[in-house]
Amino acid sequence: MWSIFRKLVGLIFYPDVCVYCGALGSLLCSNCYEAIEWSLLPPKLDINQPIASLEVVSMYNGPIKSLIQKLKFYGVIDVAQVGAELMYQSLNLPKVDCLVPVPMHPKRLSQRGYNQTYLLAKALGKIMDTPVANILLRTEYGLSQVEKISRPQRTQVLTRQFVINPSLQTSKLPKSVLLIDDVVTTGTTLSACVKALQTAGISVVHVATLAHGY
Numbered sequence: 132m133w134s135i136f137r138k139l140v141g142l143i144f145y146p147d148v149c150v151y152c153g154a155l156g157s158l159l160c161s162n163c164y165e166a167i168e169w170s171l172l173p174p175k176l177d178i179n180q181p182i183a184s185l186e187v188v189s190m191y192n193g194p195i196k197s198l199i200q201k202l203k204f205y206g207v208i209d210v211a212q213v214g215a216e217l218m219y220q221s222l223n224l225p226k227v228d229c230l231v232p233v234p235m236h237p238k239r240l241s242q243r244g245y246n247q248t249y250l251l252a253k254a255l256g257k258i259m260d261t262p263v264a265n266i267l268l269r270t271e272y273g274l275s276q277v278e279k280i281s282r283p284q285r286t287q288v289l290t291r292q293f294v295i296n297p298s299l300q301t302s303k304l305p306k307s308v309l310l311i312d313d314v315v316t317t318g319t320t321l322s323a324c325v326k327a328l329q330t331a332g333i334s335v336v337h338v339a340t341l342a343h344g345y
Contacts, residue, residue: 150201150210151194158213163194169221174343176318180325183307184337186222188214191314191344199313199341202247211247214313214341215254225337228305229264230256233312233324234293236272251341252311266304266333267324268296293327307335315340 149160170187178185189195198214201207218224232248240246249265256263271292295301308328315321315338325336 150207150213151197158207158210159194159198167194167217168192170343174315174318176315176321176343178318178322178325178338180322180329180336182325182338183335184223184225186218186224186337186339187315187343188217188221188341189343191342195342196344199247202250203243203313206244208245208247208250211250212254214251215258218251218255218339218341219258222339224255224259224339225307225309227261227307227309227335227337229262229266229308230259231264231266231308231310231324231328233310233320234265234267234269236269238272248311248313251313255311261309264299264305264308266296266299266308266331267293267327270294293323295327295331301331304331304333306333307337308333309337309339312338312340314342314344316344 147157148155149163150158151163151166152160154160154162167188168190170189174185174187176185191199195217198210202210202214230252232246232252235243235246235248249263252263255261269292295304310321310324310328312321321338321340325338328336
């Protein structure tokens with residue numbers, strides 16, 4: 132019920148209005164597009180696994196921060212298309228077998244009603260003409276508690292939280308993937324996802340996110 136209410140709120144109070152300045156006409160107006168603080172270099176992250184590439188659109192501030200918050204917390208799911216277009220236009224995205232969204236625990240998914248990273252991946256996949264696969268599952272709930280512990284402990288806990296979807300045959304997994312997330316902070320979540328993918332035999336893992344926040 133709550134997820135449906137949030138979606139209705141998004142439709143009623145956030146029609147084609149710029150997510151940052153409120154100007155009518157589009158979800159991201161030209162002025163706010165120009166205000167994006169583009170990330171020119173990949174951030175230094177705590178990713179212990181070898182990755183083929185890391186691409187980030189922007190710092191987690193200004194228009195990008197507002198876009199992500201509207202998508203995650205206010206049910207404005209149409210901005211996923213805007214985010215995907217920004218990723219496609221500004222990043223050097225590789226050709227891969229499929230896109231893989233960072234998964235959400237089923238309980239959190241039920242509360243929110245959707246996984247914003249899946250919406251991003253789905254929209255980006257259409258632009259790139261590349262399939263999207265829910266290869267990863269999240270097995271434990273309660274990241275708010277995980278975030279309060281030390282980084283080494285967080286890494287250890289997160290490593291247990293991501294597994295390969297048991298409904299998939301290991302022999303049919305793709306050889307190369309592009310892992311999609313909305314915001315990356317320390318990189319420990321992405322590192323855990325990459326480890327799960329590579330342990331399953333997916334040797335080439337690229338990473339792309341909308342924002343990097345401290």
